[in-house]
């Protein structure tokens with residue numbers, strides 16, 4: 001009931017405010033619903049957690065050579081030194097992420113992008129990289145060379 005001197009729209013104000021909140025909430029839900037497929041598309045694919053990767057039998061890994069492989073989705077490089085010992089590293093250059101390659105004649109890993117040079121122990125020898133290559137664990141299990149996280 002409207003009394004004398006009372007604004008008839010004053011009674012409707014709380015309803016309008018509630019309707020504004022409802023419309024805003026619905027629009028927010030629709031917006032989130034539209035973003036969900038985009039977020040799923042951009043999210044990394046769930047994959048099995050890789051604990052180790054085989055580089056084949058020791059007998060097929062010559063001294064003074066290297067092998068490249070993928071550890072999950074990451075490139076790695078393993079080196080068998082002249083004395084028969086093994087070392088393994090993440091093959092992504094610590095400068096800007098190009099892939100490094102082992103050069104047996106110089107016994108070092110080189111990055112072709114900006115001239116980064118790493119020793120066979122992964123430490124920086126020259127070029128713009130400031131950090132050594134990521135060192136990985138390498139074991140011989142039942143005659144097979146296995147690389148895993150250090």
Ligand code: FES
Nearest residue numbers: 093095096111116
């Ligand atoms: S990315 Fe390797 S030196 Fe720049």
